[in-house]
Amino acid sequence: KPAVAGYFYPGDAQEIKLLIQELQQSPLGPGRxxxxVPFFEEVNGVVAPHAGYIYxxxxxxxxxxxxxxxxxETTFCIIGPNHRGYGASVALSEEEEWLTPLGKVVLDLEAASFLKENFPVFAFDEQAHFAEHSVEVQIPFLQYFLSCPFKIIPIVLLDQRKRVAQQIAEALYELSKEKNLVIVASSDFSHYEPAEIAEKKDQQAISYILNLDVEGFYAFLQKASVSVCGPGAIAILMLYQKLKDAPPPRxxxxxxxxxxxxxxSQVVGYASLVFPG
Structure with a gap:
């Protein structure tokens, strides 16, 4: 069942659709x-924010x-940070389906089992997903925007170190040989900084992402105290893009x-990036 429906986004299906439509047509949105939005023949993944929909x-x-x-038919691997600190370091879900106000979404348990059985970095752990919003808030957007059949692999990260990101990226690369796989890296950028400082820090962080410079990205976040909450998810997508020998993100x-x-005076930064195939 959804943990944050009625909080981060409306609890009613029609209200969700109307709100997303409104956001889409707003000055910051991609248009009616x-x-x-540029057209991409193939997409390996996207970075998407996970705050309350109105923001x-x-x-x-x-x-x-x-x-x-x-x-x-596509499997979307939605990777987000573990904000609450419960559960495994890298947590998969073995539920058959997740529910949002827009209906049921089927989990790709075949893919999740492949990851768990072949790569020791993964664990099945529902506790990590309980009450975590970073993955859940992305699902209604998938339900709203996609017309193709799809399944999901939710992954919540407690351990966001580069070494772990590398292991996950390699695992997903192997999985992508069997599945049409797209990664959704769920992350906000600077938290509670004055707008001018947040924009400057975020632009620099984004420049490392655009250059697929994972080492530089982690080093900059630490050096400049940039409060990106999902660096591990973003790094996984960067490393995956390199393994795929794909073009730079935009x-x-x-x-x-x-x-x-x-x-x-205190803002949170949000970025949308696409990683072409």
Whole structure:
């Protein structure tokens, strides 16, 4: 069952659809007909924010708009940070389906079992997923924007170190030889900084992502005290892109909470990036 419906996003299906439609058409969104979104023949993954929809939803729309033209059955591996500290270091779910107000989503248990059985970094652990919002909030966007059949692999990360990210990226690369796999890296950027400082830090962090410089990304976050909450998820997607020998990612949209709330004294940064195939 959803943990944060009614909090991070509406608890009613029609209200979710209306809100996403509104966010899509807002000044920060990708447009009514997604006319602002470049077309990508193949997509390996996206980075998408995971705050309350009213704050980050317009930016999140860009990420899922970039996935909306996928027309074959796809497994979406949604990777987010563990905000609550419960459960395994790298937690899969073995539930058969997850529920949102927009309906049921089927989990790809065959893929999850492949990961668990072949790569010791993974564990099945429902406790890690209970009450965690970073994966859940992405699912209604998938349900809204996608017309292709899909399944999901939710992964929650307590351990976001580069070494762990490398192991997960390699595992997903092996899985991608058997499945049409797309990664959704769930992360917000700077937290509770003045807008000017947040924008500057986030632009620098994003430059490392665009260059697929994983070492530089981690080093910069530490050196500049950048409070990106999902560095592990982003690093996994960067490393996966390199394993795929794919083109560099592209920034689709960046904004911060102050642009919605009007409070520029303490903002949270949000970025949408696409990783072409």
């Amino acid at each position: 007909n997604l006319e602002k 980050s939803g317009a930016v999140t729309c860009w990420s899922f708009a970039a996935l909306s033209r996928i027309n074959r 920034l689709l949209q960046y904004a911060h909470s102050g642009e919605v709330s009007g409070d520029f």
